[in-house]
Amino acid sequence: MQVESKDKILRSSNHPSWIFCFPSKYFSSPVSTKKDPAITGEDSKTIQRKPAGWKAMPYIIGNETFERLASYGLIGNFMVYLLTHFNMNQIYAANLLTVWAGTTNFAPLIGAFLSDAYLGRFKTLAYASFISFTGLLVLTLTAAIPDLYPPSCTSEQLQHAQCIGPSKYQLGFLFLALGLLTVGAGGIRPCSIPFGVDQFDPTTDEGKKGITSFFNWYYFSFTVVIMIALTVLVYIQGLSWVWGLANTTFLMFCAIVLFFAGTRIYVYIQPDVSVFSGIVQVFVAAYKKRKLKLPSSFDHAVHEHVLYDPPLKGSSTFSKIPYSNQFRILNKAAIIENGGLKPDGTPVNKWRLCSIQQVEELKCITRAMPIWVSGIICFTAIVQQHTFTVLQALKMDRHLGPNFQIPAGSLSVISMITIALWLPIYDRILVPNLHKITKKEGGITILQRMGIGLIFSVFAMIAAGFVEIKRRESANGAANADGIAPITVLWLALQLVLMGLAEAFNIIGQIEFYNKEFPEHMLTVSNSLLHCSIGAAFYFSSFLVAVVHEKTSKNGSSGWFDNKNINDGRLENFYFLIGGLGAANFMYFLFVAHLYRYKGSVIHDDNVSVKKVVLV
Numbered sequence: 001m002q003v004e005s006k007d008k009i010l011r012s013s014n015h016p017s018w019i020f021c022f023p024s025k026y027f028s029s030p031v032s033t034k035k036d037p038a039i040t041g042e043d044s045k046t047i048q049r050k051p052a053g054w055k056a057m058p059y060i061i062g063n064e065t066f067e068r069l070a071s072y073g074l075i076g077n078f079m080v081y082l083l084t085h086f087n088m089n090q091i092y093a094a095n096l097l098t099v100w101a102g103t104t105n106f107a108p109l110i111g112a113f114l115s116d117a118y119l120g121r122f123k124t125l126a127y128a129s130f131i132s133f134t135g136l137l138v139l140t141l142t143a144a145i146p147d148l149y150p151p152s153c154t155s156e157q158l159q160h161a162q163c164i165g166p167s168k169y170q171l172g173f174l175f176l177a178l179g180l181l182t183v184g185a186g187g188i189r190p191c192s193i194p195f196g197v198d199q200f201d202p203t204t205d206e207g208k209k210g211i212t213s214f215f216n217w218y219y220f221s222f223t224v225v226i227m228i229a230l231t232v233l234v235y236i237q238g239l240s241w242v243w244g245l246a247n248t249t250f251l252m253f254c255a256i257v258l259f260f261a262g263t264r265i266y267v268y269i270q271p272d273v274s275v276f277s278g279i280v281q282v283f284v285a286a287y288k289k290r291k292l293k294l295p296s297s298f299d300h301a302v303h304e305h306v307l308y309d310p311p312l313k314g315s316s317t318f319s320k321i322p323y324s325n326q327f328r329i330l331n332k333a334a335i336i337e338n339g340g341l342k343p344d345g346t347p348v349n350k351w352r353l354c355s356i357q358q359v360e361e362l363k364c365i366t367r368a369m370p371i372w373v374s375g376i377i378c379f380t381a382i383v384q385q386h387t388f389t390v391l392q393a394l395k396m397d398r399h400l401g402p403n404f405q406i407p408a409g410s411l412s413v414i415s416m417i418t419i420a421l422w423l424p425i426y427d428r429i430l431v432p433n434l435h436k437i438t439k440k441e442g443g444i445t446i447l448q449r450m451g452i453g454l455i456f457s458v459f460a461m462i463a464a465g466f467v468e469i470k471r472r473e474s475a476n477g478a479a480n481a482d483g484i485a486p487i488t489v490l491w492l493a494l495q496l497v498l499m500g501l502a503e504a505f506n507i508i509g510q511i512e513f514y515n516k517e518f519p520e521h522m523l524t525v526s527n528s529l530l531h532c533s534i535g536a537a538f539y540f541s542s543f544l545v546a547v548v549h550e551k552t553s554k555n556g557s558s559g560w561f562d563n564k565n566i567n568d569g570r571l572e573n574f575y576f577l578i579g580g581l582g583a584a585n586f587m588y589f590l591f592v593a594h595l596y597r598y599k600g601s602v603i604h605d606d607n608v609s610v611k612k613v614v615l616v
Contacts (some may be wrong), residue, residue, distance in 0.1 A: 045542075051267045054212050056199040059262025061221050065194055066255030067129070069247040070136060071185070075101070077244075077409030081388045085143065085241055087150050091549060091561055094387045098542040100178050101383070107186025108528035114187070114275050115524050120271045121198065122263075124286040128187025129256045135180030136249040138173070140470065143241035148173050189531050193218065194523035198267045199304030201304045211515075213427075222425075223419040230413035238407045240359070275525050278358045279365065285333035285354045292335050294328060305511070306370065307334045310345060310357040321360040321519055325368065328596065330359050370592035371447070371513065372529055374454070375526030377585035378506050379537030380544075381457040381578050382499050384464070385412040387541075389492060391566050393466060395475055396489040406489060413495050418500025426504070431561075432443055446513045447593040453506020454586045460498035461579030467491050468572040475567045483567045511532040548574060 018340035075097075084094035124239040142148045144250060148170055153163035166174070196214060201207035237244025258332040295306050340353045347353040393408035434443025442449070510533070514526035545561065552559030552570075562568040 004280050010245045014355040020497075030466050042484055051207070053207065056265050056267075057196065057214075059258055059266075060192070060196045060199065061218065063125075063129075063255045063259035063262075064218070064222060065225050066251045067132070067188060067192075068222050069233065070132070070252040070255065071181075072226045073229035073237075073248045073251070074136070074139070074181075074245070076368045077230075077234045077237050077385060077407065079387055080394075080407075081143075081237070081241065084153075084199060085149055085154050086166045086170070087615075088165065090391060090566070091545065094391075094545060095542050097387060098383070098538040098545070100182070101386075102535040102538030102542065104182045104185045105189075105531040105533075105538065107182050108190035108531040109186075111186035111188075112190040112524040112528040115191050116275055117277070118270055118271055119270060121195040122266065122268050124187045124191050125195060125259065126256075128184045129252070129259060130184075131180055132184025132188065133249065133252045133256060135177050135182075135184055136245070136252050138180060139177035140242065140245040140249050142170075142174055143245050149385060151224065169237065175594060180484050190524045190528035193511070193515065193527050195266075197523060198269055203462050207291050217427075220420065220423045223423070225414050227413050227416040227420060230416065234409045235408045237409075250504045256600060265503045275361065275522050278354070279350055279362050282330060282333045282354045282358050282362045286330050286359075288352055289332045289335055289337070290329075294331055294335075307331070307356055308336050308341075308347070308353055309334070315611050320357060321364060323356060324362065324363060324597070327363050330362060330365065331356075334359050361519060361522060364522070367596060368514070368517060368526075368529070371450075371589075371596060372533055374450075374585055374589040375506065375510055375530075375533040376452050376540060377578070377582050378457045378502060379534050381461050381582055382502060382507075383534075383537055383541055384461075384575070385415060385496060385499055386580070388566075388571055389496070392471060392571070393489050395483055395566055396471060396491070397487060398486050398489045411489065411492055415497035415500035415503065419504045422501065422504050423508075442512070445598075446509055446516065449509035449598065450506050450513065451586070451589055451593065453502045453509060454582065454589055455503070456498050456502035456505060458579050458582040459580060460495050460502055461575045463498055464492075464495035465575035465579065467495060468575060472567055472572070483565055531532060542575070543595055544574070548577070 079093060079097055082088045082096060083090065086093075088096070111124060111128065115121050119127070149169060150164050150166045154481055196218065198212055200210045201212070233244060233247060334356045336353065340348055342348055389411060390408050393406075393411045398406040398408065429445040434440070438444060471485045471487065471491065475483050475488045477484050478484070507530075510530050511527075514530055515523060518526035547558055550559045553561070558568045560570045560573050
């Protein structure tokens with residue numbers, strides 16, 4: 001895959017004055033647009049600039065801060081919003097939330113394609129931010145305009161399950177808001193981290209250290225933000241849905257303003273041919289030449305021009321992926337046939353001849369897919385804190401003192417506090433000391449970090465199951481008509497702390513994995529894979545709920561879930577089921593991690609033995 005140089009395509013004279021809401025000064029280049037006499041042709045439109053590194057981070061991380069405040073201020077309490085404001089039953093609300101969240105996390109694949117092929121990361125982030133703002137504005141209207149939500153449910157109606165649900169028109173308006181938020185997330189999520197990485201120079205030691213530290217501190221700042229969202233914003237929503245959602249909308253507006261405030265120092269990477277097109281081209285070319293014989297030696301084949309291995313376009317600072325013998329059949333896509341090249345050395349037909357780099361990019365994704373699959377079950381455990389953990393909290397004593405009650409949607413802040421406390425300790429204390437022992441850059445390998453997170457996710461589900469047994473027995477043994485268990489909601493802290501540790505190890509490990517194991521110009525795609533695993537987890541959770549509810553609620557039984565009262569169900573069995581699946585998933589992860597080869601630890605020729613990286 002040919003990409004533009006990071007040093008050349010940094011600043012364009014025609015940068016986007018297309019956003020009508022902001023003066024053109026926010027988009028025009030602060031650097032003189034006078035042509036450099038050393039640059040000719042198309043490159044004369046751009047002027048070289050050194051990446052600003054951490055100087056650009058206040059704008060990028062600041063933008064993420066406000067955007068995350070808005071999005072997590074919504075999702076943290078959205079289950080309660082559906083139950084109390086739209087009068088939905090528990091199963092419908094849980095499935096709606098998981099399906100929407102799943103779709104939102106698959107949308108980054110489309111956003112990554114548009115960013116790489118047409119818009120670039122900056123424009124994609126800009127467009128997506130405005131769309132997210134519009135979605136939050138529409139959602140605020142569903143809380144502010146009485147015609148857009150069903151009538152309030154009295155306590156008597158609630159007790160007899162006679163609440164009036166939303167009409168099709170009201171649901172349509174709600175779905176419009178969720179759709180806009182999905183489109184916005186599809187552009188923001190795959191581009192935010194890569195756009196931050198773009199601001200560092202990967203050819204310098206300072207830039208490499210900055211990128212490594214960026215991943216931990218990016219997640220740390222985002223964790224602190226979620227803590228604020230799940231406490232302050234959720235508390236305001238408990239007082240007034242209108243003001244609570246209006247606050248999230250205003251915060252999204254602040255995110256947009258801060259993002260554009262840094263346009264004068266950003267590094268811009270222009271869009272090129274999408275990675276997705278190159279992947280399909282390799283499959284097609286390899287199939288067309290499936291009957292050709294592969295050369296026995298890679299070095300000889302390149303030297304004799306048997307395999308197509310052109311230099312990266314321009315003076316790119318991006319490095320080539322080392323050649324590997326894994327999935328060798330795909331190498332046939334790079335075999336040069338008679339008449340396959342133009343006089344200038346470019347392919348006559350890109351669907352019949354691909355470069356070795358294109359082939360290795362496909363191999364990179366292929367090697368990562370088994371690791372990607374292992375993250376789905378881990379995320380399935382983690383997402384329960386946004387659905388059933390909220391239902392548990394609603395049926396427990398949430399009082400802290402006589403005058404304050406913890407909002408049910410705020411309980412997951414315990415996970416965020418765990419991460420916020422753990423990451424600085426891990427980054428500044430454990431990693432340096434582990435490095436002295438293991439001699440590894442991160443103290444332990446990326447796969448080891450991910451594996452530890454999988455173990456914590458299993459323990460979290462086991463703990464959740466035992467806590468639910470105690471909660472339900474306490475609720476059913478009490479004389480309360482409302483079914484509130486007379487035990488403190490802080491009993492849920494154990495499972496949430498374990499979920500936080502699972503995130504700190506597995507999710508951040510995945511972020512590091514996708515950003516280090518993929519080529520630099522594939523970062524947008526690699527980060528979309530992370531969100532796709534989250535999306536798959538939401539879908540899988542919804543699927544499990546639907547199947548379990550159908551299989552366990554036959555013959556008039558309420559089964560593991562009950563639409564009206566969680567105390568009549570057996571939620572602990574569902575938690576134990578996810579824990580069992582997590583244990584099996586960990587064994588699968590050990591197997592695929594044993595077979596995985598890190599980038600740069602692969603064979604360069606047939607005469608060199610294969611080096612495997614084992615999860616030890």
